[in-house]
Amino acid sequence: MSKQDLSVTAKLINGGMAGLLGVTCVFPIDLAKTRLQNQHGKDIYKGMIDCLMKTARVEGFLGMYRGAAVNLTLVTPEKAIKLAANDFFRQLLMEDGMQRNLKMEMLAGCGAGMCQVVVTCPMEMLKIQLQDAGRLVHHHGSASAPASRSYTIGSASTHKCPSATVIAWELLRTQGLAGLYKGLGATLLRDIPFSIIYFPLFANLNNLGFNELTGKASFVHSFMSGCVAGSIAAVIVTPLDVLKTRIQTLKKGLVEDNYSGITDCARKLWIQEGPSAFMKGAGCRALVIAPLFGIAQGVYFIGIGEHILKCFE
Numbered sequence: 001m002s003k004q005d006l007s008v009t010a011k012l013i014n015g016g017m018a019g020l021l022g023v024t025c026v027f028p029i030d031l032a033k034t035r036l037q038n039q040h041g042k043d044i045y046k047g048m049i050d051c052l053m054k055t056a057r058v059e060g061f062l063g064m065y066r067g068a069a070v071n072l073t074l075v076t077p078e079k080a081i082k083l084a085a086n087d088f089f090r091q092l093l094m095e096d097g098m099q100r101n102l103k104m105e106m107l108a109g110c111g112a113g114m115c116q117v118v119v120t121c122p123m124e125m126l127k128i129q130l131q132d133a134g135r136l137v138h139h140h141g142s143a144s145a146p147a148s149r150s151y152t153i154g155s156a157s158t159h160k161c162p163s164a165t166v167i168a169w170e171l172l173r174t175q176g177l178a179g180l181y182k183g184l185g186a187t188l189l190r191d192i193p194f195s196i197i198y199f200p201l202f203a204n205l206n207n208l209g210f211n212e213l214t215g216k217a218s219f220v221h222s223f224m225s226g227c228v229a230g231s232i233a234a235v236i237v238t239p240l241d242v243l244k245t246r247i248q249t250l251k252k253g254l255v256e257d258n259y260s261g262i263t264d265c266a267r268k269l270w271i272q273e274g275p276s277a278f279m280k281g282a283g284c285r286a287l288v289i290a291p292l293f294g295i296a297q298g299v300y301f302i303g304i305g306e307h308i309l310k311c312f313e
Helices: 003-038 048-059 061-065 068-093 102-141 164-175 184-207 219-236 238-248 262-273 275-279 282-302 304-311
Strands: 151-153 156-158
Touching: 003 048, 003 061, 003 068, 003 102, 003 238, 003 282, 003 304, 048 061, 048 102, 048 282, 068 102, 068 184, 068 282, 102 164, 102 184, 102 238, 184 219, 184 238, 184 262, 184 282, 219 238, 219 282, 238 262, 238 275, 238 282, 262 275, 282 304
Parallel strands: none
Antiparallel strands: 151 156
């Protein structure tokens, strides 16, 4: 195996391990984000803490990890593709991938965002259905809200919380592969701007801590650069994430709309809930993405993938 092949393999290992560790740490906050973005008004949850407390009380500790299995299964290829693709495009567009060129860095981030969506879209499609199921149980039992509709995909209908396998199978059976890629346009619309903002911002922040003796920034500086860049990018693209979440949610309450596309979703959200609705879950997103990418950059800094490969040499 050549040095270049080893480098790519190490990046894939680092990206995958960072994704697994990050998701395990922040998944409950991500669940709160999905439920807050999907609810109309504040009938059920008043905020992130209220959502997590009610979830833990009604559904137990494991309820906060509803849908985590999907993420843990697919986050390895997703994060591996995202981080490795960004490095690949940086090398391709900027010779050694090290010099500062904002336009090329943004283009590399765009390429990474487009590559990762192959895994991100179906992963989040399935995850959102499982995360939101608990909110609909609360919605169904709320005296102030009407009962929610039955979960329906094609001819399948049940009041029980379905598994990811059931949802995926029904989507494939009734709608084909396109069913798993519902909201693809909205996912691209969110992930490409995120990557365009995050990767150049991280690279430039990380470069501020460059140490000539070691040839790189310190671990703490890389970790903090990932956290800061991730949280800023996450908050900026929150309106696009809200649209994606609404479009990909299959099961609705009686008072909740279905959407024919991005424009229809944005129009209804603006008219019915006001401009503030576009920032629902912004705090949760920052709290999820910051440590997620801080951990990712930390894993890259330590070079866990490189150490693992050395054991097999």
